[in-house]
Amino acid sequence: MITAVALLTFAVLLAVGAPRIIGAGWSARAPRLAIATWQATSAGVLVSVLLAGLTLLVPAGAISEGLAAYLDACAATIAAVYDSPGQLSAVLAGVLLSGGMSLRLTWVAARSGLRNRRERHGLRAAILTGARRESSLGAVVLDSDHAAAFCLPGRARTVVLTTAALQTLSAGELAGVLAHEEAHLRGRHHLAVGAARILSRAFPGVPLFTRGVAEIERLVEMLADDAAAGQVNRVEVASALVTLAGMRAPAATLAAAQGAGVLRVTRLLRPADPIRPLHRLAAAAAAVLVVTGPVALAAWPLISAVASGLCVLPGADWT
Amino acid sequence: MAVRPFGELEAAVMQVLWHRGEPATVREVLAELAASRSLAYTTVMTVMDNLHRKGALQREMAGRAWRYSPTRTRAEHSAAMLQEVLSAAGDRDEVLMHFVADLDADAVASLRAAVEAARQAQTS
Numbered sequence: 001m002i003t004a005v006a007l008l009t010f011a012v013l014l015a016v017g018a019p020r021i022i023g024a025g026w027s028a029r030a031p032r033l034a035i036a037t038w039q040a041t042s043a044g045v046l047v048s049v050l051l052a053g054l055t056l057l058v059p060a061g062a063i064s065e066g067l068a069a070y071l072d073a074c075a076a077t078i079a080a081v082y083d084s085p086g087q088l089s090a091v092l093a094g095v096l097l098s099g100g101m102s103l104r105l106t107w108v109a110a111r112s113g114l115r116n117r118r119e120r121h122g123l124r125a126a127i128l129t130g131a132r133r134e135s136s137l138g139a140v141v142l143d144s145d146h147a148a149a150f151c152l153p154g155r156a157r158t159v160v161l162t163t164a165a166l167q168t169l170s171a172g173e174l175a176g177v178l179a180h181e182e183a184h185l186r187g188r189h190h191l192a193v194g195a196a197r198i199l200s201r202a203f204p205g206v207p208l209f210t211r212g213v214a215e216i217e218r219l220v221e222m223l224a225d226d227a228a229a230g231q232v233n234r235v236e237v238a239s240a241l242v243t244l245a246g247m248r249a250p251a252a253t254l255a256a257a258q259g260a261g262v263l264r265v266t267r268l269l270r271p272a273d274p275i276r277p278l279h280r281l282a283a284a285a286a287a288v289l290v291v292t293g294p295v296a297l298a299a300w301p302l303i304s305a306v307a308s309g310l311c312v313l314p315g316a317d318w319t
Numbered sequence: 320m321a322v323r324p325f326g327e328l329e330a331a332v333m334q335v336l337w338h339r340g341e342p343a344t345v346r347e348v349l350a351e352l353a354a355s356r357s358l359a360y361t362t363v364m365t366v367m368d369n370l371h372r373k374g375a376l377q378r379e380m381a382g383r384a385w386r387y388s389p390t391r392t393r394a395e396h397s398a399a400m401l402q403e404v405l406s407a408a409g410d411r412d413e414v415l416m417h418f419v420a421d422l423d424a425d426a427v428a429s430l431r432a433a434v435e436a437a438r439q440a441q442t443s
Contacts, residue, residue, distance in 0.1 A: 143394035261420030
């Protein structure tokens with residue numbers, strides 16, 4: 001019971017408090033590490049809730065009395081559960097927490113997967129009717145006076161450019177755009193975004209998941225910018241962003257979106273120093289701890305029982 | 320009129336008509352499609368009738384048969400499709416990742432100046 005409460009407290013603290021720390025300014029200087037930290041923290045919350053549910057299902061005294069007793073206790077508990085209201089509510093809460101969460105997640109993931117597949121199929125049919133493949137660019141070219149460049153991730157991944165984009169962009173800028181899109185496809189960035197979306201859709205209102213989607217979308221763009229900057233002149237990548245933004249019909253721009261756009265360009269022009277190794281190590285350690293921590297917490301009673309020597313496996317002679 | 324993506328067979332019919340560049344009867348379209356797949360006359364007729372009903376094809380009676388031609392050129396179609404797709408799927412990064420930054424005219428102007436300054440600094 002105490003373990004379950006501790007695990008749930010940990011999950012709530014992570015879900016509410018972690019966004020402040022991971023969403024801080026350092027993320028733009030180490031996008032890959034920041035994405036990994038978001039993902040690990042999300043996994044940490046899920047694992048904590050899952051284990052909290054499972055520990056409620058384990059009868060309290062059973063494990064500390066060894067595995068043989070556990071089997072007896074197991075049978076006894078199943079019998080006891082139904083006429084003991086206190087136990088029953090614990091078991092119900094356990095089933096609701098771990099089973100409910102897993103089912104909800106599976107359901108939303110399956111639905112999103114189907115929807116994405118359908119949309120991807122429709123998009124491909126819509127876009128590629130009337131497009132021509134330009135193998136020198138490794139891209140598909142669409143006749144349009146609207147300057148646009150994008151990629152369609154998935155099995156038949158494609159980079160798409162419009163004729164207007166080809167006319168507008170200089171050779172250097174074009175190389176930057178292509179490298180950026182290739183980085184998206186190579187890194188399978190759509191999977192990171194998709195997973196974050198599934199979480200926020202399955203458990204709406206959780207700050208970690210809501211903020212996580214927006215951050216991961218922003219960070220994968222920076223990751224692709226950095227990859228492109230490694231292959232072509234980084235000023236050309238920045239220039240391509242400004243050129244294409246300038247070609248767009250002036251529409252109402254959200255201040256937050258605008259801030260993200262400005263940051264992308266300025267960090268390409270004036271790359272900040274990478275974060276210090278110590279900081280990097282701390283973030284990586286935290287990412288590992290948020291997942292292994294709950295597991296250790298949940299397994300603690302079992303470990304302490306084995307260590308005490310009271311817990312003897314049937315048939316094993318350890319003396 | 321909202322533009323809708325074509326189904327697979329619809330797209331094949333449109334490709335044939337765009338490629339020919341002149342009106343064609345159902346039988347002529349069938350003959351070109353038959354090279355790569357086996358289709359019934361009535362299937363192609365239904366598809367082309369649907370495309371006409373949706374406004375993608377226009378037709379005129381020539382002799383005893385309808386002759387069909389696309390209402391939009393290939394370029395017009397893909398341009399319209401593109402607008403539709405980018406406005407609808409713009410926020411769906413799982414299916415389409417768009418190379419774009421949201422910047423208003425002022426931001427574009429000041430960032431353009433910053434880019435040019437950086438370019439100067441690199442070449443000098």
